[in-house]
Amino acid sequence: MSPIHIIISGASSVGKSTLVDECLRKFRQDKRLKTIQFKHIQEVARTVLNRLKITGKHLQDYIRQNNIEKFSNVQEKIIQEQIVSFDKEKDNNYLSDRSGFDALAYIHHYFENEQKANSIFQSELFQLLINQCQNGLIFIIQPQEDLQAQNDNMRIVPNYQDQIGYTESLKDWYRKANLSYFVLTDLDLIKRVEFIEKHIHGNFHCLSPEIPIPLCLPFHLNKNQSHKQNNIAIRSNLDQSYMRFIEILDKQNIKISYKKYDKNRLVEKYDPSCLNNKFVSILFDQKLDNTFIEKILLNKILINGEQYHFIGYSNSQLRGRSCYLYAGSIEEIEQIINDNGDFNKIKNLSKRAARIGLLFSSCTPTIHIESDHVIQIDDIERNGYTFTDGCGIIGRNLAKKIVPYLNDFKKPILTFNDDNQIEENTCPCAFQIRYQGYKGVLMINNDDQDETIQVRPSMKKFTSTISTCLYVCDDGYSGPKLGFLIKQYIMLLSGLNISDEVFIKKQEEYFHEIISMCDDMNIAIKYSLYFDRIDLIYYLLSNNIQFIQSELQILQKKALESVEKLKIPITKSRLAFGVCDPYSVLKSGEVYFRPTFNGRQFMIDSKICFVAKSPSYHLGDIRVLKLTSYQELEHLYDVIVFPTKGQRPHPNEIAGSDLDGDKYLICWDNDLIPKQTNNPMNYNSTAKVQESELITREEMISHFANAQKNNQSGIIDNYYNYWANLLGVKSTQCRRLAELFSEAVDAPKTGQKIRIPSELKPPRKEEQQLNNEMTSIETIQGRFLFNVLYRNSKSKSISKKDIHERLESNP
Template identity: 90%
Template sequence: MSPIHIIISGASSVGKSTLVDECIRKFRQDKKLKYVHFKRIQEVARTVLNQLKITGTHLENYIKHNNIEKFSDVQEKIIHEQTLCFDKEKENNYLSDRSGFDALAYIHCYFKNEQKSNSIFQSKLFQLLINQCQNGLIFIIHPQEDLQAQNDNMRIVPNYQDQIEYTESLKHWYTKAHLSYFVLTDLDITKRVEFIEKHIHGHFHWLPPEIPIPLCLPFHLNKNQHHGQNNIAVRSHSDQSYMRFIEILDKQNIKISYKKYDKNRLVEKYDPSCLNNKFVSILFDQKLDNTFLENILFNQILINSEQYHFIGYSNSQLRGRSCYLYAGSIEQTEQIINDNGDFHKIKNLSKRAARIGLLFSSCTPTIHIEPDHVIQIDDIERNGYTFTDGCGIIGRSLANQIVSYLNDFKKPILTLNDDNQIEENTCPCAFQVRYQGYKGVLMINNDDQDDNIQVRPSMKKFTSTISTCLYVCDDGYSGPKLGFLIKQFIILLSGLNIPDEIFLKKQEEHFHEIISMCDDMNVAIKYSLYFDRIDLIYHLLSANFQFVQSELEILQKKALESVEKLKIPITKSRLAFGVCDPYNVLKSGEVYFRPTFNGRQFMIDSKICFVAKSPSYHLGDIRVLKLTSYQQLEHLYDVIVFPTKGQRPHPNEIAGSDLDGDKYLICWDNDLIPNQMNKPMDYNSTAKAKESEFITRKEMISHFANAQKNNQSGIIDHYYNYWANLLGVNSTQCRRLAELFSEAVDAPKTGQRIRIPAELKPSRKEKQQLNNETTSIETTQGCHI
């Protein structure tokens, strides 16, 4: 157990030493603290003053004659002695009647000299003191107006107003040092001790009943406690990539901790590596009602007496019911958003929230690209469709520079050369990026000297000069990634007359491979790709099979768990980013795809493949396309290249997708390729997006709080699976629900209220009938999952 460090602070003569003595006495009677020995660190200032032969009269004269140098010199000696005491007892439990911050409070109150105070604060000695206090529980005794302090002829004895000013100054310096503290307001010393005891045990107070929480971390929402006022007390972390994280499970259960945060552009700009705790991540349980969320986010949250307000969220955070708070006023948070994009021009609430969310996308900073290396190129448009939607180009020279940044954060990219030697840092062919107001995928060209990026109008989501840094999204570069069948794909393929025996055969092969993966290198490589563990392939290709045996056993266990979720890896498949044909050589109905395996590119032994994307609900979402090869495209691998010719883009035919970062399943396993294709669904929404001239902060917060309530996608998915299991994917019910799902995806933007007709909702009798049927994968109509 870590040592317990308790620091009692406050103005002179408020009873700090008395409280320390009472704590020691009471702790001995506490069942949990009875055998915990506490050291006393007391009277440090008195000891130093005695050594210097200085009394309170001397200090008052220094103040009277404005002799800040002599006064400060005495205070710095006290700080030095305090740090020595803290360092000596750092491995022990201790109670101290001062923190060393008194010097700054005194100088502020009696000399009003911010320059001197800041000079001491920034000194190496004081920074050491701050580090020593970081893991302590700091309590400030609030002055009492009706108590008369006695002069002990050693220190300055302030009146009540001076004590108040001193206390506020103490709070200021604790806050500036990012130290947590509690204010003891109760006059009863017994209740003060009880308050301290409860925080040692880690209890949560202002919502009954008392709830244990980790690391002595109470939570405060602008509420006064009966025995004191408290803020979030959080431990500082040595790793600078950690952020304060609040998890609200229910109205009486709140967890507070530090968690490693996913880097994003806004946090990196205003608080790089979270050094200054300017941002907090807060997560709400899915079961919490919307009003509760709104009440919290409309108001400020206090952390170390600093105001935190709602600032925004990424799209993935919206799905997970998480958002960011910023340490500043409402005006400051709004100004930060406005300074980083012309979001005020976006009149649709959902669209504006999504565009602001791009500032919070999890991504890795790489190289800086100046504006003169950014070239604007046109989109290819036809029949109201954009064939290049979200896809730009990056010069190979720049792409090679990006790789070194990715390797600092991610797995190496591996290939084998002609001598079967492993090569690292092979350049990916595509990157999913964020650059200023641009969002999308950059595919490499074949010019080794090109040091530009080319962006299209379809990639520009807002105008911004937030940074010239090019950010690569998490998991945002191309590489070998094994594809797999999931329930949705099995249902659709079954509806396209792929026999159920094929799925059973693939599942049986999956079981056999799980058993053999720790002994068969080819199977081990396959499952390393499946679980995105390219680092393991390095050892496998180096004939270092034994080295990764324990890791393979972990993958084997994960593979067994994935069986329950009906995820079946398919050897002749890949999951890859989609890009456009930059040379306009592919014909409609053709695609180019050159995967890698065992570190080498290889030609696919099939002339056709099917391409799909999750989620998909319409039979037309499965597209059977011709695999072809063109010399101009041979520098591209592990990405699927779609044509820019034809009446409609193939990505749009596949569940209404595009090329700004969507990943596609490419499968050339002849057993799984349908002999037929259905007409693709029309994914162009006819509903007009709801717009408002002025969007308020309250509306933005309500949009976040109500996102789960308004999202009908999960319910539609549930009903779709029910009817697919019962009547097959060709049923009227499934076709109508597929259309509703598309409308539900667009609903936040259009403001359309999705209503599911009664005839699409299964009755209780029908649900019971389904529950009584077999749970086998085999079925006569479609595929029963």
């Protein structure tokens, strides 16, 4: 636990020294504080004045003569002495009867010279003092008119009005430094001490949400009977759009910070811009056991004296062991959840948690769409499959109204007009959305006058009518995004007889392109797409490549960092949302895809492509499909359109995917398109879904705490990579692990416990290496291609050293 630093501030003759003495006496009687030794930092100003042989009369004369220089010199020496005193006791618990901010308050109040006070405030010396005070508990004694100031010949003797003016100035300087302070308004000495004791124990009573709270106070995780509550003190951040973020590292240590929060529907509704600190994000280290996490979340957590309880998490938070707390009672939190959707009809625990999690999806509020602009349309279903699963429609005119709300919108679609001038087409073709209880993708239609959205039953995850706002998910709109090969795709394509030489050639091209990026406009555009720097394309299309050399060099370094990760960008590929064919013109085995490049839509110079999605483990996940064109679909670009005809939806064939926001790799590079494919795997789960009439808050918390323990997908991935590297993806081990991975993905919905047979586990030594994450592609000696690619990334003629030298020669 960090040392406790208590600073008593206030004007002359308000009782600071008396209060410090009484605190020290009472602390020795407090059963929770009596074992803590407090140092007393006292009379720093008096020590300096004695050394300088300056009395209160001298200070009064400086004020009367308006001699700010002499007065300021004395105050700066006091500040220096205060810094030395604080530094000497920094590792101890202490009480101090002043903070050093007194100097600023004196100058500002008595000389009305804010400029001089500001110059001291901004000095390096004073910044040291601010840093020393940041984790302290600062109390300001409010002056009382009935108390007479005493003259001891060593200090300024103020009247009551001076005391008030000085105190207000002191508060202003603390606020400017974003430091904590609490005002002691009670005249009774005993009540003052009790007030301070309560704050030491984390029972804060803030009069204003703007008052920041220090970090140094006790944090108790039910360590013994005397601490039945989890107490955390968090210093406030006055910047809007930042949320309190607590990271629990182990059973004794936490890390507290403020982070730019991910907007979601509940935060936006109940605490916009986090102004009232109603929400807290809490993250648990991967090493913490589930029982400990449950105990923390089942109890209330006191933050700055206010009760916080578990409220929920998004699906991505569940994977990362993070969730939200809310400042309110359990009954209030249950009411908030119930007000935002009818979740009680969902009888499966995992499914209900996932549906509530949609309220916490990171998304941006946009336009409001009233019910008369929402049209219900049917799904297209066949053979037990839903061909339109998660895909609706939005009118083009309505879609254009969404764009101004997307602060991170990079205007990704650029076109040329007849005069070869750059134009902006600022309407994406698809949006990943959250609307009431609906989840999925809305694709634009070809009607410029249409201002409706069309939603399907497959998009409805729960019933809610509380808000008419349409939310767009983070990175949830279509645009040109370069595709790339990753380890899984390389494994599967190699298993489908794409030769090793092809991958090695693509890797060598990657090395050459990294070097050429700053000189070749087309390569620069390619990597701007790859690294999602669409903003740079404006300059590139205007032939201003020299203007952004420094930005391109940053991209070079990023590309260099990904060399050993075996991510290989492919020019003839894209990463895009999948949507359904709304006109049913595509035949089974066909897809429509019209990408943009250099600001133009273009026809692909191939009649076929392969389509994949990560993660993929089965050879049948790579689908080779025919590229075709239909006039009805020409308004769509940078999205892949799948047919609604056939026996089975192609997205479902690709790793069991759908159309509610999945992104697909579309590659038309003939060198990489397999000449043969395998039948797709059956991704329909046969596991019985577990249901319960009553799902409790305790069960929801337990589900969160145990998610990491029950998630076998990471272990399956490790085992799969081992066998793929040793025996190839066609091996029995890889095929069975691919099936297990599909079951592991569905496990959160079905509640199925995944058991990995012993024969699918690597030999004990290799398994231990994998589980400890000590192995790498290079350390497992197998026949698979990765060893070659990995070694090449270090030893080819276009080496990392060559690239670094090129970068350094073009600063």
